[in-house]
Amino acid sequence: MSKKSTKSTSKAKAMAKSKVRTSVKSPAKSAIKMGSAFAGFPRELLLRLHSLMVKSRVLEERLIKIYKAGEGYFWIGGPGEEAFGVALGLLVNKGQGLEHDWLHLHYRCTPTMVALGMPMIDAVRLMMNRATDPSTGGRNFAGHYCFPKWNVAPVTSPIEVQYPLACGTAHAQKRAGHKSISIVTGGDAGTAEADFATCLIWSSRKGQELPVLITVQNNGFGISTPYEGQHGETEIADRARAFNIRARVIDGNDPIETYLALKEEMDYIRKTGKPSFIEAKVSRLYGHSSADGANRKTELVDPVLTFEKKLIDAGLLTKVEAEKIWDLYEKEGVDAQLLARSEPAPAPESVWDHVFVNNENADWRKF
Numbered sequence: 001m002s003k004k005s006t007k008s009t010s011k012a013k014a015m016a017k018s019k020v021r022t023s024v025k026s027p028a029k030s031a032i033k034m035g036s037a038f039a040g041f042p043r044e045l046l047l048r049l050h051s052l053m054v055k056s057r058v059l060e061e062r063l064i065k066i067y068k069a070g071e072g073y074f075w076i077g078g079p080g081e082e083a084f085g086v087a088l089g090l091l092v093n094k095g096q097g098l099e100h101d102w103l104h105l106h107y108r109c110t111p112t113m114v115a116l117g118m119p120m121i122d123a124v125r126l127m128m129n130r131a132t133d134p135s136t137g138g139r140n141f142a143g144h145y146c147f148p149k150w151n152v153a154p155v156t157s158p159i160e161v162q163y164p165l166a167c168g169t170a171h172a173q174k175r176a177g178h179k180s181i182s183i184v185t186g187g188d189a190g191t192a193e194a195d196f197a198t199c200l201i202w203s204s205r206k207g208q209e210l211p212v213l214i215t216v217q218n219n220g221f222g223i224s225t226p227y228e229g230q231h232g233e234t235e236i237a238d239r240a241r242a243f244n245i246r247a248r249v250i251d252g253n254d255p256i257e258t259y260l261a262l263k264e265e266m267d268y269i270r271k272t273g274k275p276s277f278i279e280a281k282v283s284r285l286y287g288h289s290s291a292d293g294a295n296r297k298t299e300l301v302d303p304v305l306t307f308e309k310k311l312i313d314a315g316l317l318t319k320v321e322a323e324k325i326w327d328l329y330e331k332e333g334v335d336a337q338l339l340a341r342s343e344p345a346p347a348p349e350s351v352w353d354h355v356f357v358n359n360e361n362a363d364w365r366k367f
């Protein structure tokens with residue numbers, strides 16, 4: 001059971017305070033209205049955040065089980081990034097075309113996709129490499145989503161290439177005169193790639209700034225390389241500041257702080273047409289991927305359980321209601337696995353579908 005997988009860890013440990021330093025700079029923390037525990041959020045929004053965070057966790061744990069049962073080849077995903085990803089997904093101006101936001105996500109974006117409305121079955125189909133997978137027809141890794149109907153650009157396995165691509169769609173949005181923005185996510189280690197610097201440079205040229213929300217989910221690790229020892233800068237956000245990009249560091253394990261920060265920065269970008277940068281400190285709860293075991297790390301802050309406890313302690317949710325939510329999604333995940341099991345693998349002849357030669361994207365003159 002998903003609930004058991006997550007909850008079997010010591011709650012005390014799960015609630016342990018993050019060792020990761022968090023700070024908020026320009027705009028000052030006081031700009032975030034954190035007066036009460038829930039910053040004046042309506043109960044409905046709090047429960048929606050919680051429910052989607054649980055859904056994403058249950059789904060990721062289902063995908064890990066599918067891998068461990070030998071029904072999938074490789075798992076990578078976003079357990080531990082639910083607070084950031086769900087808040088982001090809820091704030092997106094969702095749709096297709098330049099008047100809507102563009103999303104250039106990386107492979108830990110399941111929480112964002114769940115918040116956008118992706119049904120569990122579509123993540124399961126990708127995980128189990130079924131021909132019915134809407135993202136890739138069963139031909140890519142878990143978490144490598146592609147949803148043109150929501151401007152979700154294909155997630156790439158080469159890390160960080162999404163950063164300059166976000167400048168491309170932002171440029172097109174700006175040229176078309178829309179208030180839409182381009183949003184990019186990625187990991188801390190990947191910021192060592194030149195693509196990240198390219199994004200900072202192209203989004204911040206004086207007088208030609210681009211409406212990009214540049215984000216980094218800092219979980220403190222590359223695959224197995226700790227953050228410490230890899231960065232001369234104090235915060236990754238400092239690199240954005242060097243380009244006069246408004247930048248802040250947030251506790252990405254806190255859905256309320258994250259939601260408020262994202263909203264404020266997205267509003268700023270829509271208003272000014274200029275870029276903004278958020279570094280979110282998050283947990284990597286199941287390690288890097290199935291390549292390092294995909295086992296639960298108990299010493300890290302669990303954003304889902306922490307938020308759930310907060311809601312229960314405040315009387316906004318009962319333990320029984322919470323159990324029901326976990327059970328509901330567990331059933332959806334199991335049903336999805338059973339359905340995907342009955343669906344076909346991609347046919348050999350489909351291997352040439354959607355590649356460039358002689359296909360729908362072959363002629364650049366069309367674009």
Ligand SMILES: Cc1ncc(C[n+]2csc(CCOP(=O)(O)OP(=O)(O)O)c2C)c(N)n1
Nearest residue numbers: 157158159187188189190191219221222223
């Ligand atoms: C260009 C490129 N180099 C190396 C890799 C191998 N690789 C895959 S994930 C990863 C670590 C990325 O770490 P980080 O950017 O911090 O993101 P995280 O996985 O921690 O979320 C590496 C090095 C790759 N996929 N692409």
